[in-house]
Amino acid sequence: MWIYEKKLQYPVRVSTCNPKLAKYLIEQYGGADGELAAALRYLNQRYSIPDKVIGLLTDIGTEELAHLEMIATMVYKLTKDATPEQLKEAGIAPHYVDHDRALFYHNAAGVPFTATYIQAKGDPIADLYEDIAAEEKARATYQWIINMSDDPDLNDGLRFLREREIIHSQRFREAVEILKEERDRKKFF
Amino acid sequence: MFTTRKQYMPYVSPFDPCPPIHVKTYVTAPNLYAGFQPPNLPQFSLHEALKKGTLWKIFYDPYYGPYEVNNKGDGL
Numbered sequence: 198m199w200i201y202e203k204k205l206q207y208p209v210r211v212s213t214c215n216p217k218l219a220k221y222l223i224e225q226y227g228g229a230d231g232e233l234a235a236a237l238r239y240l241n242q243r244y245s246i247p248d249k250v251i252g253l254l255t256d257i258g259t260e261e262l263a264h265l266e267m268i269a270t271m272v273y274k275l276t277k278d279a280t281p282e283q284l285k286e287a288g289i290a291p292h293y294v295d296h297d298r299a300l301f302y303h304n305a306a307g308v309p310f311t312a313t314y315i316q317a318k319g320d321p322i323a324d325l326y327e328d329i330a331a332e333e334k335a336r337a338t339y340q341w342i343i344n345m346s347d348d349p350d351l352n353d354g355l356r357f358l359r360e361r362e363i364i365h366s367q368r369f370r371e372a373v374e375i376l377k378e379e380r381d382r383k384k385f386f
Numbered sequence: 387m388f389t390t391r392k393q394y395m396p397y398v399s400p401f402d403p404c405p406p407i408h409v410k411t412y413v414t415a416p417n418l419y420a421g422f423q424p425p426n427l428p429q430f431s432l433h434e435a436l437k438k439g440t441l442w443k444i445f446y447d448p449y450y451g452p453y454e455v456n457n458k459g460d461g462l
Contacts, residue, residue, distance in 0.1 A: 207436075207439070333415075336413075336415065337413075339449070340413065340449050343449055343450070343451040344451045344452060345451075346451055346453070347451075347453035349454055352450075352451060352454060356439070356448050356449060356450075357437075357438075357439040358439075359439075359448075359449055360438060360439030360440055360445075360446065360447070360448065361439050361440075363415045363416065363417050363440070363445055363447060364417070364439070364440050364442075364445055366415070366417050367417035367420060367423065367445060370417065370420075370421075370422075371422050371423060374421070374422045380422060
């Protein structure tokens with residue numbers, strides 16, 4: 198069960214009407230390494246992983262939903278008042294004819310979200326290593342979006358999200374150490 | 387000096403079609419070096435931590451794009 202707080206995890210500010218940035222940002226919404234994939238991956242893995250790290254997956258999976266909400270807000274703000282002409286210039290006319298300005302779970306190239314983006318191997322180490330890789334890929338994706346963006350307010354929010362990826366990766370690495378059960382033992386293999 | 391921004395120089399061919407980028411960069415974020423987080427590390431104030439995205443100073447590693455004023459040059 199969840200309790201919802203009706204506010205964003207970090208304020209989302211957008212200074213320019215630039216629907217092209219929405220086209221890039223949607224990668225983090227419905228892309229393979231996006232926030233939706235992350236949330237679904239972690240929340241799903243919780244059932245078949247040692248008890249010690251279930252709480253971590255719940256916490257991070259929940260936070261990914263908060264990030265999803267931030268990305269949605271960014272995309273919405275960037276497109277809500279854009280004219281069809283502007284959307285065409287931004288290269289999202291195909292999205293407009295199908296969805297108007299509605300958000301949809303697809304990546305920056307328009308490929309719809311698929312469950313094959315996430316894995317559940319049932320092996321705790323394999324699953325956690327996938328989670329670590331997913332966090333590093335999401336961190337890199339934020340870097341590439343920041344590189345494409347000239348909107349300092351938007352970048353401020355993206356920087357926050359990127360920092361969270363670093364922390365999540367750190368916590369998943371620690372989860373692996375917990376499962377290895379060799380912490381603080383002065384032993385060499 | 388330690389940095390989380392690394393560089394390498396890829397091979398440049400005289401027949402490359404685009405003007406070469408001589409130095410390529412990549413990021414090695416601080417979490418790669420930390421191992422299991424030790425106790426009693428320095429913290430940001432709570433207000434600062436909410437803004438920066440982490441409570442822990444060692445994990446704070448902001449990334450700036452090429453169009454940003456406080457960017458110190460090509461993502462470094």
